[in-house]
Amino acid sequence: MSYQTSFADLDYNHKKRLTRREVFLNEMEQTVPWSKLIALIEPAYPTSGRRGRQPMPLASMLRIHRLQNWFSFSDRQMEDALYEIDSVRRFAGFGSVTEALPDETTILNFRHFLEKQKLTEKLLETINGHLKEQGLLVSQGTMVDATIIHAPSSTKNKDKSRDPDMHQTRKGQQWYFGMKIHVGADVNSGAVHTVTTTAANVADITELPKLLRDKDQVIFADAGYTSDEYRRRARHLGLRWCVNDKRKPGKSLSSNQKKRNRKQSSIRARVEHVFRVIKQQFGFQKTRYRGLEKNASQVNLLVGLANLYMLRRQLMAA
Secondary structure (H helix, E strand, C coil): CCCCCCHHHHHHHCCCCCCHHHHHHHHHHHHCCHHHHHHHHHHHCCCCCHHHCCCCCHHHHHHHHHHHHHHCCCHHHHHHHHHHCHHHHHHCCCCCCCCCCCCHHHHHHHHHHHHHCCCHHHHHHHHHHHHHHCCCCCCCEEEEEEEEEECCCCCCCCCCCCCCCCEEEEECCEEEEEEEEEEEEECCCCCEEEEEEEECCCCHHHHHHHHCCCCCCEEEECHHHCCHHHHHHHHHCCCEEEECCCCCCCCCCCHHHHHHHHHHHHHHHHHHHHHHHHHHHCCCCECCCCCHHHHHHHHHHHHHHHHHHHCHHHHHHC
């Protein structure tokens, strides 16, 4: 991204201190494979807008979409941020507020474009392909896990109903309404190679086969994935079954089972890092859209961005 240098730019570039947001954006500037992502989207991107107007530059719209997901901005909040926050506007490729900045409708239309063209899953694949080229995401072991994302349970909306794609489930003594993100993550790097989304009431273990790679040799998971049937299948396929043992009703785990669980958990626990980034760093704790398809589209983007964030040190060093 480039624009003509002004006196304001010179003043900005000689600031005595960078904010945490500016440090983060500088890291993402170096980490995200921008050219590969643009090359993926460009063939489908419109060359003319409504009434013959030139569309916003693809590079800027892609960066704005990334900013939305990093900082959990709504379309209106994203438009406001372009006017209010200097570092955000510069990252998107605009020098000043006097330029023609995209409004919330343009930002909304770009997200709908990605959804309609089903590009978000391909964007995740492109990011993971980039990680493999850098020697990451190449082990032959997978850690699996799932997390619940809340959805609005209120019926005070236009349809007078809750989202039909979302369901409630019980975890411990607590009931939750929403969806689940299921991930398969690389044992060595911790980056997610496969992700699926379901309603919250879908059992974790039903998604297990979808989260494994053909060349995997070992599976790590918590006790929620305990299954004699799946364990037999895994052994038949030559896979090491490193899934924690579950305590049976009325019985306690043996000392050997507890020791094995602790050892396996020390490895498996790293799969939860991606959920921390998505929920805490990027603020995705509640669904913003109705329906699994739209939310799955956002999840693909967030997982790809989380992979880059978690491995940014290695990528910047490379």
